[in-house]
Amino acid sequence: MIDFDQLDKTIHEKGRLSIMTLLAGRAGWSFQDLKQELGMSDGNLITHLRTLAAAGYTEEKKDGTGSRPRTTYHLTAAGKLAFEEYLDVLESIVKTLRPD
Amino acid sequence: MIDFDQLDKTIHEKGRLSIMTLLAGRAGWSFQDLKQELGMSDGNLITHLRTLAAAGYTEEKKDGTGSRPRTTYHLTAAGKLAFEEYLDVLESIVKTLRPD
DNA sequence: CAAATAACTTTGTGAAACAAAGTTATTTGT
DNA sequence: ACAAATAACTTTGTTTCACAAAGTTATTTG
Structure with missing residues (x-):
């Protein structure tokens, strides 16, 4: 059956799920890229990034050259693992309801 | 790409997603069954049911015989449709990140 | 030097999850 | 018949949290 308790609340929130999905898709999103892709306000986005x-x-990761800050955001190993577990739940929901 | 805007907020909340998943799996859950399966308090559960x-x-649906209330909860056609659209998003997330 | 840009922080509002306890009506046990 | 239990609520209160708007700091480009 589906283990709803496994649905990590930190990841499940819509905004953060979107961020996690983007970061899992490819590494090295900048603040601006995320902001544009998700249409979030600065405050909201940074808060979600801080929560994660x-x-x-x-x-x-800061692009080091002492230049204009160009931070990029990445998943950690723990983040990848937690997201995989989260995806397991999504998969089990989909498979339970859409058995192909 | 993934359309995060399509992630229906009413459905996405963890408690209600759980409820919707159960109701989509089989019809006719009673209040007690839902409560036991999900481990929610009465107040929390009824609030989510009201929101949905x-x-x-x-x-x-009330079991009519004038007996002890034995309400059962069901998805409406609109609920089924909305949930299908929600599942579409879940599927696209999973397929984007786990292409088999 | 001015304006723009990146990445924030601060502040405030409003909504919402959740638990605990109380309510009403019915039914079962003795 | 009366008490206790049960179903489905409602009420109340706490606490968290999403989100926006505006301000801040530092750097860079025109």
Whole structure:
């Protein structure tokens, strides 16, 4: 059966699920790219990124050259694992209701 | 790509997603069955059921014999449709990240 | 030097999840 | 017949949280 308890609340929220999905799809999204892709306000986006970082799911890398900050965001190993487990739940929901 | 805007907020919340999944799996869940399966408090469960009903996604049927209330909850046609669209998004997330 | 840009922080509002306890009506046990 | 249990609520209160708007700091481009 479906283990709803496994539905990680940190990931499940719509905004953060969107972010996690994008970060899982390809590495190295910038703040601006995420903002544009998701249409979020700065405050909202940074808050979600902080929430994910606090959970240990994401980390930021600064492009070092002392130039204009161009932070990129990445999944950590823990973030990838947590997201995989989250996807397991999604898959089991879909498979339960749409057995092909 | 994935259309995150299509992620119906009414359905997406963890508790209601659980309820919708159960109701989509088989018809005629009683309040008690849902409560036990999901481990929710009465107040929380009825609130979610009301929210879903207000969206037109669920309806209740009273077992008519004037006996002890034995309400059962069901998806409406609109609820089924909305849930199918929600599942489309889940499927596209899973397929994007786990292409088999 | 001015304006723009990146990545924030701060502040405030409003909504919503959730639990606990109380309510009403019916039914079962003795 | 009366008490206890049960179903389906409602009410109340707490606490969290999403989200937007505006301000901040630092750097870079015109």
